[in-house]
Amino acid sequence: MTALLSALSLIFLTQAPAVSVSFDLRPLPYQDYRRWEGVELERKVALRLIQEGFAVVSPESPAQLRLRVSRTPEGLRLEAVGPRQRVEQSVRMGRGSLAEFHLEIAQKLSEMTRALKPEPEPPPPEPQAAEPETQIAGPVPQPPVGVASAPRSSELDLSLGLGSLWRGPAVDPHLLLSIRHGLGAFGLEAEAGLGGSRGAELAVLEAQGGAFFSYRLSASERLQLEPGVGAGVVLHTYQLAASWVSARSGTQVSPAGWARMKLRWRFTERLAAELRVALGLLRPVSHTNEGGTLWSRGGARLETGASLSWWP
Template identity: 70%
Template sequence: MLAGGHARRYSRRHRMTALLCALSLVVLTQTPATSVSFDLRSLSEQDYRRWDGVELERKVALRLIQEGFAVVSPQSPAQLRLRVVRTPEGLGLEATGPRQRVEQGVRVGRGSLAELHLEVAQKLTEMTRAVAVPPEPVPAPPVPEAPPVVESAKEPPMEVAVAPPPSTLELGLGMGTLWRGAGSKVAPHLLLSVRRGLGSFGLDAEVGLGVAREAALTAYEVQGGAFLGYRLPVTERLHLEPGVGAGLVLQVFRLEDAWVSDATGTQVSPAGWARMKLRWRFSERFAAEARAGLGLVRPVSHVREGETLGARGRVRVETGAQLSWGP
């Protein structure tokens, strides 16, 4: 026995299939038409409800019938088959005919549900025309004493190019901790990041601010770097993202001793990082990330009359969590 949600979904689909078949019979009685099936069964129950699958099936079927195709149920034999699948970027559209198969992608979350349905119906109609085999022309009866009619060559089927995955821009803001080597204290760390992604790869720009306070020394460290990362899907919403990067660390320090002539100063050092992110996308636009990084930087020591006031080691360990936003 089907569960309540699945039973309602099956009932609505059954009524929709009956309506489409009735409309298609009208088309079939007028002219010979190419049969087309439209399949949404690969979508999960949650995605089917989120994008109103019943209304999407109705709009796609009506559009195909207007174009002269006969729409049948996914279980029935059909000359052309249309299918919608879930992808990390949104929806994937597939059209399969007797000679070729074409695909396109649709990004979700950028407009209203009606705009999404219109875009899917338009693209599926174009793809159906592309994979459909044109019917053979009926030869005209011979006309006496008339020159032979030369038939024009058939136009090749239209090729629908698959659009490359669009690049995305993500913004992130988070807090964490910074450990700067042996003998130093764990300091708070503020991080701002921007990611430009193309598919699974991404180029990040990060800016961080850390503050270390000692008894006789206060040091502010501003770091900036560029990272190359690769996003590995664990589940549909959970991803791992390893990455490597390089940049600079600027340290501005101030000595608390008022008798010192040079109480402030700066140090600039090159740095490199290896990092790992665990990312959970909990909505269409927002995601939470946990971050851990291991960096190498030039060590710095602050000494006064043989006494070490503060030091930064060669190894720095960063941890933190942040919230990111992106389409």
Template identity: 75%
Template sequence: MTALLCALSLVVLTQSPVVSVSFDLRALPEQDYRRWDGVELERKVALRLIQEGFAVVSPRGPAQLRLRASRAPDGLLLEAVGPRQRVEQRVRVGRGSIAELHLEVAQKLAEMTRAVQPEPEPEPEPPPPEPVLQPPVEVAAAPVHSGVDLGLGLGTLWGGPGVAPHLLLSARWGLGDVGLDVEAGLGVSREPALNVFEVQGGAFFSYRHAVTERLRLEPAVGAGLVVHAFRLEDAWVSEQRGTQVSPAGWARMKLGWRFTERLAAEVRVALGLLRPVTHVREGETLWSRGGARLETGVQLSWGL
């Protein structure tokens, strides 16, 4: 039975890193070995040590811990020898049954084995993981917003003898915040004796500044031409129609509110400088405009 327990513990030893222990009774005299039933004592000690998690091997083989029992004057001398220390205990015999003696010896040997067993070596720290070199990520530069905005607006011309309606068409080619604008407008002034049509066209350099996510300011300066066409209602006048062309320059400001990514509403104010015009008949001024003209209006802008 003892040999079977030793074989079982050897199987456990080969499967897990446990401490090997041997128990030796060969120092006992033959008479004491039989009187105290040494075979049964070996079996119980081996069983107890296996229960404690040790691997029990033969006393003739190599072992990390060695347990011995020898005769003492008052009983048994128990000895446990480990790699670093050695402990002893004595057990008196003759006070109880053989079973009680075996239980006491097995208990003391288990305690002594735990006392001399080597401390478990700390597990080596795992090597730090090798740094994984990530392939370089090419960060593309944010594309500069560019696009075309088309606008249609209606407003008022100030600077003539009265207030004239003003129709305006515009297109903007933007590259980021800077843009090139083209505008074409038509102003109509109707008087009892004279009708005036002013067609304008100009190119602007503009800068679009975002005040908030939706609100934007857009100052601009531009230059172009204004075609002034008139028609007299008096049938007796030999020259009822005429045309004048004047160079013009503008300083313009737009305040826009963006409803969606494409649709926006804008308020437009522009001050134009151009050649003054006056129409006189028989000393009577029929229509007159100075060299400055104020343009106001609102328009809708649609981005393509």
């Protein structure tokens, strides 16, 4: 299909001095590019512009008019930049089918391009015929023609949140920091957490670290579900208040695994709120004194919390 569009654009270039136009979808996030079928949108816009008599070139090539699509919280921003002026329109989401959405974008870009179309330059005068013995014939080079390439396919998310560690009837506060590197809907994530409790006889601190593999599923334009699984370690440290005890403090390291679910709500272009629920499996721990239990945790630990996610 790209070859057909290039051939049509070359026909216009050879028949008349056409105005060159580039169409750039690279500012779109990769997830939006896939959800809205960016390849099909590029094809429809390029075909519409060629039918209007424009020469479609790649975003890296010099062009008289430049078309650019970027994301907004409400939908898309369409920009057209010409030699002397710039126009802008918006397209809201959630109305009609994907085909109607593509048609609206193509129509608006076509209107904006026609509004900014500069006057074509007159063709250069034909060179005088050279003498037969000095005439040199050769192919006439044509400018490169193509459609816009796909946007960047990786994302980096930073997240900081607070929550609770549930160990039976007791609940401890929990601080969590994570960083996620995404490739499309899939992602690799590193998490670090800190939780603990302090009583009259015992103070406990648990630090955790793990690596997760997750998948983001878009339920709507702003709402996403992200299931994931991970593995890592939990560092358990304790300190007894009693001075007469010989071993007042200690540290235990346990391997751990998690099954996790996140619910994300993106309320701006770079910020999202998250709700997190995770079930961790690790080695049980119990602290007793004179037959009484001071602190205990079984082999399963429930983690809940809310966080704020930001991506550059």
